[in-house]
Amino acid sequence: MKSEFIIALTQLAAERNLPKEIVLSAIEDALVSAYKRDSVAAGQNISVKLDPVEGEVSVYLVKTVAEPVEDPQLEISLADARKIKPEAEIGEMVPTETLPHSAGRIAAQTAKQVVIQRLREAEREIVFQEFADKEGEVFTVTIQKMEIKHITVELGRAEAFLPPSEQAPYERYRVGMKLKVLLQTVRQSNKGPEIIVSRADKLLLKRLFEMEVPEIYNGAVEIMDIAREAGSRSKVAVFAKQDGVDAVGSCVGLRGIRIQNIVNELHGEKIDVVQWFRDPAQYIARALSPSMVMRVEVDEEHQSAIAVVSENQLSLAIGKEGQSARLAARLTGWKIDIKSNVEMEAIEAAAAEEAAEEAAAAVEEGAAVVAEVTTATTEVAAVEETAPEPVVAVVTEAEVLEEAPEEPEVVVEVEEPAAVVEAVETVVDEPPAEEEPVEVTEADILEEIPFEPVAPEEREEVAVGAAERSTSIDELPAEVWSVRNQSSQDPGTIRFREDIVELGEAGGPRRGRRRGRRRAKPVRRR
Numbered sequence: 001m002k003s004e005f006i007i008a009l010t011q012l013a014a015e016r017n018l019p020k021e022i023v024l025s026a027i028e029d030a031l032v033s034a035y036k037r038d039s040v041a042a043g044q045n046i047s048v049k050l051d052p053v054e055g056e057v058s059v060y061l062v063k064t065v066a067e068p069v070e071d072p073q074l075e076i077s078l079a080d081a082r083k084i085k086p087e088a089e090i091g092e093m094v095p096t097e098t099l100p101h102s103a104g105r106i107a108a109q110t111a112k113q114v115v116i117q118r119l120r121e122a123e124r125e126i127v128f129q130e131f132a133d134k135e136g137e138v139f140t141v142t143i144q145k146m147e148i149k150h151i152t153v154e155l156g157r158a159e160a161f162l163p164p165s166e167q168a169p170y171e172r173y174r175v176g177m178k179l180k181v182l183l184q185t186v187r188q189s190n191k192g193p194e195i196i197v198s199r200a201d202k203l204l205l206k207r208l209f210e211m212e213v214p215e216i217y218n219g220a221v222e223i224m225d226i227a228r229e230a231g232s233r234s235k236v237a238v239f240a241k242q243d244g245v246d247a248v249g250s251c252v253g254l255r256g257i258r259i260q261n262i263v264n265e266l267h268g269e270k271i272d273v274v275q276w277f278r279d280p281a282q283y284i285a286r287a288l289s290p291s292m293v294m295r296v297e298v299d300e301e302h303q304s305a306i307a308v309v310s311e312n313q314l315s316l317a318i319g320k321e322g323q324s325a326r327l328a329a330r331l332t333g334w335k336i337d338i339k340s341n342v343e344m345e346a347i348e349a350a351a352a353e354e355a356a357e358e359a360a361a362a363v364e365e366g367a368a369v370v371a372e373v374t375t376a377t378t379e380v381a382a383v384e385e386t387a388p389e390p391v392v393a394v395v396t397e398a399e400v401l402e403e404a405p406e407e408p409e410v411v412v413e414v415e416e417p418a419a420v421v422e423a424v425e426t427v428v429d430e431p432p433a434e435e436e437p438v439e440v441t442e443a444d445i446l447e448e449i450p451f452e453p454v455a456p457e458e459r460e461e462v463a464v465g466a467a468e469r470s471t472s473i474d475e476l477p478a479e480v481w482s483v484r485n486q487s488s489q490d491p492g493t494i495r496f497r498e499d500i501v502e503l504g505e506a507g508g509p510r511r512g513r514r515r516g517r518r519r520a521k522p523v524r525r526r
Contacts, residue, residue, distance in 0.1 A: 009052065016119050017157055018126065024052055026118030034111035035059055044073055047095055060095035124192035127158045131186045131195060138207045141197065143177045153181065158195055166198035168231035171267050180265055182207065200230035208265060209236070212258045215250040224276040227330035231269055233319075235287065235327045239276040248273050274331075280305065284336060287328035291317035294341060304335040311340045 013023045031048040045062040063076040065088050076096060081088040088094050141153035141160065151162040151173060166184065167173075181197035182204040188194070198204060206223055215221040220242040228234040240247040251273045252259050259271060272290070277283040284305050285293040291313045298305045309317045317338050318325050329336045339347070 006052065012119075016123060018119065018122055020052070022122045023119065024050060026115050026122060029118050030111040030114035031057065031059070033114045045093070047093075062093050063096050065090050065092050065094055120192075123157075127195075128186065128188060128193035131155075131158065131183065131193070135183055135186060136203060136207075137183050138180050138204065138211070139183055139197070140178060141181050143173055143175050143179075146173065146175060153197060155183075155195060155197070158193070160195040160197045162197050162199065166196070166200050168199050168267070168269075170231035171199065180204070180208070200228075202226040202228040202234070205234055205236070205262070205266070205271075208262045209251065212261050213251050213253075215245060215247075220245050221247045221250050225331050225333075227327040229323065229327065231267065233270040233272070233323055233327060235272045235274060235289075235331045237274050237276040237283075237287070237331055248275055272327075280332070280334060284328065284332050284334060287331045288317050288324065288336075288338070291324070293317070298334070302335075303333070304337070306337045306339060306344075308339055308341055308344045311342055314338065314340045 009020060009023055009027075013020045016023070028048050028050050031050070032046050035046045035048065036044075045064075047060045047062045049058045049060075050056075051058075063074060063081075065078055065081040066075040067078050067090060069075045069077050076094060078088070078090060081092070081094045084096065085092075085094050139155055141155050143151060144154045144159065145152045149164055151167070153160050153162055160181070160183075162181065173179075179199070181199055182201050183195065184198040184201060185196040186193060187196075205226055205228055209223060210217045213221065216223060216238075220240065222239050222241055223236060224239050225237040226234065236251070238247040238251055240250075250258075259273065263269060263271060274286040274289050277286065280298050280300070281296040284296050284298070284307060288307055288309075291309055294308045294310060296305055296307050307317065316324070319327075325336055325338055
């Protein structure tokens with residue numbers, strides 16, 4: 001019995017790939033269920049202890065220590081419990097008696113079912129604990145069976161599911177095929193732990209790069225972004241964290257051997273490895289690889305950009321059904337609009353024309369505003385004209401003179417200009433031949449002219465009479481400005497004040513006439 005039980009226990013643990021302790025606990029639970037079906041122990045608490053060394057089974061009735069005892073089948077007093085177990089306390093479970101461990105056919109069948117159920121639950125729990133902390137890792141699996149919606153793969157001791165949403169659209173699967181998958185989700189369900197694997201997740205591509213490129217695994221090169229359309233095309237942005245390391249070259253490998261291994265694992269999926277830049281314009285230009293981008297205009301406020309390419313590179317930049325542009329937008333996180341240089345020039349010309357039209361419209365609007373302001377000013381002026389005029393006090397010169405202190409003035413009366421002109425003409429008719437010119441100043445002339453004081457009431461009459469009798473300086477002949485002086489032995493030139501001297505030296509009668517128009521200031525003598 002001993003050897004047979006130990007052999008059976010060991011074999012069962014090996015088949016289920018479970019520890020012996022778990023199998024032993026499952027058998028004990030099965031025996032408890034079987035003895036509870038027996039009429040002798042019906043409705044009572046049963047405890048079964050299985051000795052793995054000797055193979056002996058002990059069955060006990062277990063009661064709870066309580067004071068007072070309400071149910072004798074389930075409870076025992078403290079005094080009786082301490083007879084069996086001296087250190088017993090209230091609330092403790094104490095085995096009271098031993099039951100025979102013979103069971104009928106129904107009890108044995110029940111025990112068998114319980115053992116299978118317990119072992120199955122133990123297997124599920126072990127599987128869940130094994131894979132719960134391995135989400136995001138890559139495993140090599142074998143396709144076990146294929147259904148309409150799901151593919152079941154063998155993952156070690158467990159089974160995993162590959163749903164349609166995680167399958168690559170262009171891949172073809174068959175039973176027995178080995179492939180690498182990403183462990184995406186491990187969760188508990190009514191049927192046990194449910195393991196979901198994926199072939200379409202972009203994290204699978206990252207893990208494949210880490211497996212193939214040592215620089216990425218060591219941290220010298222970092223994968224910044226990944227945009228993927230599973231089974232068709234992917235874009236990977238990499239950045240070198242260590243100086244002297246070529247990020248793109250490390251991922252491609254010598255003669256492309258590294259990237260080719262990843263492509264083969266993904267069944268021919270195209271992969272573009274581009275350099276990551278902090279500058280959005282450069283990053284977007286590289287993300288549109290393999291097309292050559294001429295320039296990129298970014299709008300940081302709206303997270304949008306316009307990439308300008310040549311006419312022959314437009315289809316390459318957009319890609320088949322817009323795939324390249326779509327992946328570049330996902331990779332960079334920017335909204336990208338691709339235009340050819342010809343189209344961009346036309347757009348810029350139209351924008352310039354529109355700006356000119358707007359400027360012209362603004363000018364017209366400004367003119368209309370000015371017209372409105374002018375109209376408003378005119379209306380204000382009309383209102384001001386209709387308003388009563390303010391009373392202005394008129395002060396006459398007589399009132400000012402009366403208020404001002406009177407000062408004695410000496411007014412010098414000058415001879416009539418007609419007499420001076422007659423004397424000058426006489427001198428001109430008989431000029432001396434050998435006399436030298438003598439300069440006569442205004443002071444000399446004034447000293448020779450007699451002055452008589454004029455009363456203040458006669459000033460206005462004298463001034464009016466002199467103005468009526470005076471001759472305009474424009475009517476004087478040119479010879480007046482240069483004449484001979486007969487009053488002295490030496491001939492000379494007569495000059496009237498300093499301005500006449502300057503006009504005479506210039507030699508132009510026109511300037512003389514212009515200067516001669518100045519009105520002479522009255523000379524006052526105290």
